[in-house]
Amino acid sequence: MALERCTHARRSVTIAALLITASAVGCQKIPSDEPYDFNESAYGGTTINPDTSGGSDTGDPTSTSSSTGDSGEPNYQCDPGDDSTCSSGQKCAALLDDDGLQTQFTCVPSDASLTLYETCYLSANDGQDGCPPGSLCVARSVEQTVGACLPACTNANQCGSGACVSSPFSGLLHCAEPCDPLASACPGSMLCLSTTGQFGCQLPTEDDVGIAGDPCFGPDVRGCAEGYVCHYGELIPGCSSITSLCCTSVCDLEDVGGCDAPASCNPVFVNPPPGFDGIGACYTPT
Incomplete structure (x- = not known):
């Protein structure tokens, strides 16, 4: 059963901004x-x-168009939650697009020196952040410099x-x-x-x-x-x-x-x- 995927767009939501929206x-x-x-x-x-239906997600994120267009939609050349979409010795990393957003998912050399949940330093130009295959270096703050190696997903079934x-x-x-x-x-x-x-x-x-x-x-x-x-x-x-x-x-x-x-x-x-x-x-x- 194919599940809807979220758009990868940089955002930092503050309660103050939301309160203004709510008042409107x-x-x-x-x-x-x-x-x-x-x-x-x-x-x-x-x-x-x-997915509680017992089915599996058959959607293939790597079939996404090679262009993100103006909407900031992710360009999946590989699936960051599935090691098999990259060759041996590689991992699927989230690289920057022309707008400075991490929407370009592509295979890069694996430099796995860290384990899950360890502190990592974002390297969104080349993906060399030390996180192991199947994970992404996810920023801990809006500064987008320090993060943690977290298990990646493109659908809920990859998360057990x-x-x-x-x-x-x-x-x-x-x-x-x-x-x-x-x-x-x-x-x-x-x-x-x-x-x-x-x-x-x-x-x-x-x-x-x-x-x-x-x-x-x-x-x-x-x-x-x-x-x-x-x-x-x-x-x-x-x-x-x-x-x-x-x-x-x-x-x-x-x-x-x-x-x-x-x-x-x-x-x-x-x-x-x-x-x-x-x-x-x-x-x-x-």
């Missing part, structure tokens, strides 16, 4: 008697969810039980390994943050610091610190946000005292994937 378009109405459906993204797709997500700094797709937000054990500088449909180990942005009552802008854009999740503001005591969304604590659904009254621990996901059915969020159900 207005607030969303809350559906009654429903937890916030993190399986459905209402804020723009930055996550490709795992994880999610194929887009970097908030470069737009590069990488696998976010599933994690428990109540007991985070993510490698390196990564944090256990919400994606569309689950929690995964991701590179934090400067905006991922929100705690209970702080404004946020949905599961894809994030804005909440580790241990918190973005939810409908009208259900969160003390929330004051023009986006109508606020951060609130995650909780264990079996712990009846895990939230401060009047909030209680309620499901985060409408249809939780395996392993996430015990995770809730603190809010007051309608």
